[in-house]
Amino acid sequence: MNPSPPTRTVVSCTLLVIALSASVTACGSDGHPLSAAPYDAADQISFNGPTGDGKKADPDKPLEVTADGSGRITDVTAVDATGRYVAGELDAGGGRWHSTSPLAANARYTVRVSTENRDGAPGRRVLTFDTGKPLTKKRLNVTFGPRAGTYGVGQPLTAELSRPVKDKAQRAVVERALKVDSMPAAEGAWHWVDDKKLHYRPKEYWPAKATIRVRSNLHGVRISDRLWGGRAKPLRITTGDRVIAVTDASSHWMTVYRNGKEIRSMPVTTGKPGFETRNGVKVVLGKERLVRMRGTSIGIPRGSSESYDLRVHYATRVTWSGEYVHAAPWSVGSQGYANVSHGCTGMSTGNAEWFFDNVREGDVVKVVNSQGNTMAPFGNGYGDWNLTWKNWRKGSALLSGTPEGPSAEERARLRPESV
Incomplete structure (x- = not known):
């Protein structure tokens, strides 16, 4: 007997807003299931959440996709209209997927679910859904620094929060949404200075003549039961000579x-x-x-x-x-x-x-x-560089305790965007 494959983590989220339609056969003209285009997997999967009637998903609740037993889920991905993905986890047998990071409020998602039946033929279902408004009006706003301009290669970025965030899991939600892109690329990380302030620096100094952009994807994201992400003005700076x-x-x-x-x-x-x-x-x-x-x-x-x-x-x-x-x-x-x-x-x-x-x-x-x-690293100017890279990473809610070197999330963050 072959052991079950390990649990896989996929970047996705999902929710239903429409009733699932009847499936179609997966067989092609030659009768071989693997030679056919993906079949409609609507009758093989089910979702928790609203099923139409103009209802919207509750962004406070985790999302779940399940297979009915006649097939298995192979992948679930979802992205909102601004390009934000939400992480989820698929169990070993492909019978259940659930979200592991929060959804944004007042957002529209496109969800792609891939399946296969017992014969191995691929199925697919594509859905769209909207999330509703959060129940609370408390917002966590972010202000980035320094002001726009040209700086030396030692200049850290700063993020000032409008409310304190103490819980590590909540800090991880905030930190994951704060995106830094550098051209040329530079490995870097956020460090929590205190409950309301973060600094970002590269492992080494910034490259000379670099363009650095920082933005927040926190708007509409649930941080805790009573706190949601607010809007933030993005920032662009450049560096001069080293x-x-x-x-x-x-x-x-x-x-x-x-x-x-x-x-x-x-x-x-x-x-x-x-x-x-x-x-x-x-x-x-x-x-x-x-x-x-x-x-x-x-x-x-x-x-x-x-x-x-x-x-x-x-x-x-x-x-x-x-x-x-x-x-x-x-x-x-x-x-x-x-x-x-x-x-x-x-x-x-x-x-x-x-x-x-x-x-x-x-x-x-x-x-x-x-x-x-x-x-001192903080409080009297920018002594950030007096912390070793290892100790700097310990101040991150995402990287603390992880092996030194860029994680998959860091590598994704380092990919340059169009400028």
Whole structure:
């Protein structure tokens, strides 16, 4: 006796809205069942749900297709009018299929059911159905960031939710609906920063000159009994050249690379003992030609020997707490020789102006060999790159605990779309 085949998962969903008609013979003119076109399998399958009369399917309920015993189901697929598929599971014997992910509300689906009879002849049934409105009016809206524009290759994407989502299964529903497409393709993943915020980054930095689109397929999708997906405005950004600035705090030197080629090297000073500059990868958050910097902003009291109040030019911000790369003409004598700042990276006015003019938001600023702590992944800018790829994936509701490397869902996500 051959063992039963394993349960198969198919991308689909299904529901009935029409009465099933009588089947037709599967035999062709030569009498051999396998030589015939697929027969109408209406009398071999049944569905749970409404059967006409203008009724609509309840999107809260899972869907089910069953075979009557004279044949078996071989495949079920369904897609709504916007191209969204819903996952389902077919049992080993082909007697029952049921949906395993939610349907969208107020949507129209086209369902294709494939069968075969006891002689092995193929059957087919195609249905369309509509789903009704959700019973609740609560919506989960999504706002994507950053704003549209061109960024450096270190810029993460963000998704801000209008309501907290704590349950892992519900997070998986949300995350599955947030689609990112990159041209050229780049393997990446979402990471839940907290209950209302997700970040997306590639395994490595984005490709230079890439086009990246992010959109939500969450509209009308049931997340929980009282929460449904709302609309979201899609976002398109592009990347510029691959610009990476590396500061070695021990040698007091910064080297800037564009597309892998060194374009400038210059002396700097970083944080002195007690004010050490953070190690790790940071991402440019913005640029300000003139900033007033005061010691009180980092906890230094007025009147202290460390107190300062300065007007600083060509300031490139890398943390929200006030770490910059900026002009520091007062410390030129120490630049290249000693660390004398309060945590920022200081350089001559000319070098700071050049740096200011040659970097953009999203470019990478990496500090090595400092005695400071490593930049936190979240909360003070974009320290996302300071998590290993393995640990980044642990923050995904879909990928946590899966082997490293792209899953089938990830590979599908990486397929480029027409642009």
